[in-house]
Amino acid sequence: MANTAESVHMELQPLLNARKKFYQLLHILFQMPTNNNEYVEICKKGNLQELEEMHEGGKILSGFFQRLSNDYLKKEREEYQRLFLGPGPLAAPPWESYYRSKEQLLFEEWTYQVREQYHQFGLKYVRENNEPDDHLLLELEFMINLIDLCLLESNPDRFIELISCQQHFLENHLTVWIPYFCKRVIQTTNSQLFLGAAMLLEDFINDDLTTLYEVKEALADV
Template structure:
């Protein structure tokens, strides 16, 4: 697979979307984060259509109804099992491994992909590398590296960095994340996290179209 290099504008939008969503999958928001997101909602970097439109509507409902930050944080905890069993495991290995194990072959494959951009999971060997939030951030970093290369006049390096992310999307994220997001949207108790799941589906769709 050798995807063609998209426009800098596309790379910038994908980097912003996947970085934001990656953080919200990894960690539930605090009041400051919710306030920032509320201000930026009308400037979401992906066209308001399909799953993205539905996701934005759900998050607007969350803000309009005043869902408490404690309720949103509890929802994240229950969904991903931060302090107990997960309703929907956020790790690739659990979904793709025949025995549902973490830190298995799939985790090590993801770790090897991260190294191609000189990255590693922040809690290496303590928490699995293949959390959806980390995988989304990898896509964001791929786009940012491509943008930096273009700024330096190297389309060859830009294509290489973007290609690393595009292959990762094809071989990893698309193999498990869309189905996991749909399950998580059904399991979510807040408009906020239902919205995040659909925004994530919309981001994946937009990235694929951009290729």
């Protein structure tokens, strides 16, 4: 039985690495676009042609990468501030609580639920209590962290627990608010970078949850 479980775990390594790579890509796409080198690396290693062929958001992002220049990045930085950072009212606030609170407030119950999840894995936001813990980038980082733990885990039972934690976080957080966030981005920007990124993010989060259901079913048969 143990050998079979270990075999399944090894078979899942490519899938885990692919998931991690995609979360990392999304994390870069939703950061302030200050480092041109990161985008150059995506062009080299991001399988953009495959992404362009399989997804409309990938096609839009391809247009962004084809126009990549310092002047173009300056415009994207200005758009990033308008959408996600400020000053002033944000077009698409990047915090979970904003979309789940009736009053569109921050530091609501979902912020503390997410914080508790981080703490369970020994993680703590460096600006805890000063800035909300349920920022998009932090939640993506958390998923990357959980995937890393899966890649290192040799105990089959613990491995299943880590998959369940990812499934829980997707079900109770990311897939709940991300569609509303992405809709705001899509409706309020002409940026190829953020329009394409939002389209990719929404579809990937839902697809990833489906993938984890399939992984859990495969592990249950071991």
